[in-house]
Amino acid sequence: MSAAASPSPAGRETILAAAAELFAAKGFAGVSVREVAERAGVSKANVFHHFSSKDTLYLAVLRSAVTRFEALLDDYAGERDGFEVRLRGISRDHLQNILANEGVSRLIIREVLESDVHRGQELTERVLGDGFNRLVEVIREGRSRGELRGGVDPVLVASLMVAANVHFFQSRSVMRALSGVAYADDPESYSTQVMDILLNGIASR
Amino acid sequence: MSAAASPSPAGRETILAAAAELFAAKGFAGVSVREVAERAGVSKANVFHHFSSKDTLYLAVLRSAVTRFEALLDDYAGERDGFEVRLRGISRDHLQNILANEGVSRLIIREVLESDVHRGQELTERVLGDGFNRLVEVIREGRSRGELRGGVDPVLVASLMVAANVHFFQSRSVMRALSGVAYADDPESYSTQVMDILLNGIASR
DNA sequence: GTCTATAGATTGATAGAC
DNA sequence: GTCTATCAATCTATAGAC
Incomplete structure (x- = not known):
C-alpha cells in the first residue's frame, strides 16, 4: 500500500x-x-x-481543531461515567488538544480576538458554534438530572471551561515568569484544580 | 487654569x-x-x-492599564466590605475597565499571546506582575480569615477571575452570534454569574 | 528627503480540456 | 478530480520630479 x-x-x-x-x-x-x-x-x-476560496480553506483549517474537540466529546458520550467525571475528562482532554495543536489554537484565538460583528458570526456558524453547543448540551444534560444548582446557566459554565483552558494556553509565557504559579507547566494539575472549583461551584446543594 | x-x-x-x-x-x-x-x-x-526607547514607551502604555486596575484595587482596600463583596466588586470593575479601554486591552492580549519565554518575563516584570500579585494578595487575605475552602490555590483563583473577564472581552463578537448567550451584551450580569459560581466554588464548607 | 508614477512580479480566482 | 492556461487586481520596488 x-x-x-x-x-x-x-x-x-x-x-x-x-x-x-x-x-x-x-x-x-x-x-x-x-x-x-x-x-x-x-x-x-x-x-x-x-x-471555494482561500478564506474557506482557512476556516476549514480552524474547523479541524473543533472537529478534534467534537471527536473528544464523542469519547465521553457513553453512559458509563457520572456527570463530574465526564466534565473533568472533557476539560482535561480539551486543554491537551489545545496544547497539542499550538499553531491552529493560536490562529483561532487571534481570529476571534480580531473579528468584528460580521466575522464573529461567520466564525460561530462555520467554525466554533457546533463544538461549543455540544459542550453546552453535555452540561444541560447534567442539569436535567439534577446535578446543577438552580439558576446556573449551562452556557456560562461551558464558557468558563473554555475560558480557563484558553487562558492557560495563551498566558503560559507570563505564568511561567510569575512567582508561585505551581501549575504553569502542568496542564493536568491545572485542569484538575479548575474543575475542582467549577464543579464545586455549580453542584446542587 | x-x-x-x-x-x-x-x-x-x-x-x-x-x-x-x-x-x-x-x-x-x-x-x-x-x-x-x-x-x-x-x-x-x-x-x-x-x-528610553520605543519599546519602553509601548510597555508604559500597556502598564497604564494595569495601573488603572491597581487604582481599582485601592478602592476596595478598605475594611468595610466582606470578602465576597470585595471580590465581586473587583471583578465587575475589572471587566468594566477592560471594556472601557478596548484598544490597550487588545494590545495586552495580543502581546501575551504572541510572547515567547523572554518577552513573557518582560511583560510579567514590567507590566502585569504587580497587578496580578495584588489580586492574589486580596484572595490570600480572604483565605487567612478562613473564607476559602482548604486546598484552594489563591493564584489559581486570581487566574480564573482574569481568564473569565479576558474571555468575555475577546470572544464577545462570537458570543453575540451564539444563540442563547443571554449575557453577551451585559457585562454586569456576566460578572455576577461568574462570581456566583466561583465564590460558591471556593467558599469554605 | 519626500512624493508620484510606473514597470514588474505575484496574488486569488476562473475556464476549459482530460 | 486533476491539470494547463489565463484573467484582473494588487503588491513591491524603483525611477525620476520636486
Whole structure:
C-alpha cells in the first residue's frame, strides 16, 4: 500500500494538512494558495476545486481543531461515567488538544480576538458554534438530572471551561515568569484544580 | 487654569495618551515615534527624554492599564466590605475597565499571546506582575480569615477571575452570534454569574 | 528627503480540456 | 478530480520630479 496512487480520497486532507502547517507558521496573509498547492503536491486549481476560496480553506483549517474537540466529546458520550467525571475528562482532554495543536489554537484565538460583528458570526456558524453547543448540551444534560444548582446557566459554565483552558494556553509565557504559579507547566494539575472549583461551584446543594 | 503653559508635568502623560491611541489603532510596528511626537505636540527628542526607547514607551502604555486596575484595587482596600463583596466588586470593575479601554486591552492580549519565554518575563516584570500579585494578595487575605475552602490555590483563583473577564472581552463578537448567550451584551450580569459560581466554588464548607 | 508614477512580479480566482 | 492556461487586481520596488 504505497501512497503513490491515491487520487481523490487523500486529496482534500492533504491540502488541509499542508494549509494548517503554513497558516499556523505564517498567518493568513503570509501564505499564498500557490504555496499550499506546492506543499500538498497538487495544482493551485485543485486547491480551488476542494475549497471555494482561500478564506474557506482557512476556516476549514480552524474547523479541524473543533472537529478534534467534537471527536473528544464523542469519547465521553457513553453512559458509563457520572456527570463530574465526564466534565473533568472533557476539560482535561480539551486543554491537551489545545496544547497539542499550538499553531491552529493560536490562529483561532487571534481570529476571534480580531473579528468584528460580521466575522464573529461567520466564525460561530462555520467554525466554533457546533463544538461549543455540544459542550453546552453535555452540561444541560447534567442539569436535567439534577446535578446543577438552580439558576446556573449551562452556557456560562461551558464558557468558563473554555475560558480557563484558553487562558492557560495563551498566558503560559507570563505564568511561567510569575512567582508561585505551581501549575504553569502542568496542564493536568491545572485542569484538575479548575474543575475542582467549577464543579464545586455549580453542584446542587 | 489654562493648559497653555504647563511645560513638564503633563508632558509625560500627554505622550503616553497619544501613544496609547496610536498603538491601539495601528499596533507597535505601525506607529513611528515621530508620529507619537506630532500627536502629542512635542519633539521626537522629547519623547526619548521621557521614554528610553520605543519599546519602553509601548510597555508604559500597556502598564497604564494595569495601573488603572491597581487604582481599582485601592478602592476596595478598605475594611468595610466582606470578602465576597470585595471580590465581586473587583471583578465587575475589572471587566468594566477592560471594556472601557478596548484598544490597550487588545494590545495586552495580543502581546501575551504572541510572547515567547523572554518577552513573557518582560511583560510579567514590567507590566502585569504587580497587578496580578495584588489580586492574589486580596484572595490570600480572604483565605487567612478562613473564607476559602482548604486546598484552594489563591493564584489559581486570581487566574480564573482574569481568564473569565479576558474571555468575555475577546470572544464577545462570537458570543453575540451564539444563540442563547443571554449575557453577551451585559457585562454586569456576566460578572455576577461568574462570581456566583466561583465564590460558591471556593467558599469554605 | 519626500512624493508620484510606473514597470514588474505575484496574488486569488476562473475556464476549459482530460 | 486533476491539470494547463489565463484573467484582473494588487503588491513591491524603483525611477525620476520636486
